[in-house]
Amino acid sequence: MPPRPDLAGQRLQKPGHGEVYLIDDDGTKRWIPDPETYNNLFRDENGIVPDTELDNIDDGPRISHGALLAKDPGTAPIWFIDHEQHLKRWITSPAAMDKFYFTWDKIQSVSNFVLDAILNGPNIS
Numbered sequence: 001m002p003p004r005p006d007l008a009g010q011r012l013q014k015p016g017h018g019e020v021y022l023i024d025d026d027g028t029k030r031w032i033p034d035p036e037t038y039n040n041l042f043r044d045e046n047g048i049v050p051d052t053e054l055d056n057i058d059d060g061p062r063i064s065h066g067a068l069l070a071k072d073p074g075t076a077p078i079w080f081i082d083h084e085q086h087l088k089r090w091i092t093s094p095a096a097m098d099k100f101y102f103t104w105d106k107i108q109s110v111s112n113f114v115l116d117a118i119l120n121g122p123n124i125s
Helices: 035-041 094-099 112-116
Strands: 011-013 020-023 029-032 068-071 078-082 087-091
Touching: 029 035, 035 068
Parallel strands: none
Antiparallel strands: 011 020, 020 029, 068 078, 078 087
């Protein structure tokens, strides 16, 4: 099962199944565990692609329950916070926000003090 970096940013769903996966920059599929987490991260359900070949894409780590988008109100960077991996990932640009269909409306305010205490993971671009 090879990774599919060419699909990075897409949200895929096997036809007839409820699970939705995000294809990460590295081309692995990451399971989005529940509607609450999905709604924390994405604008809506538009653009979820049915994919009969989903099982042929390498699994990456699942997205943690309650994962969210955050930023310090006094700074520009927006971070994808994954609690189970204890990582924050910088979303490098507005284009990356759009590519991954992340929502602008639910970015949570988190102080730099808290953000600095979370390890950096790979950027999302």
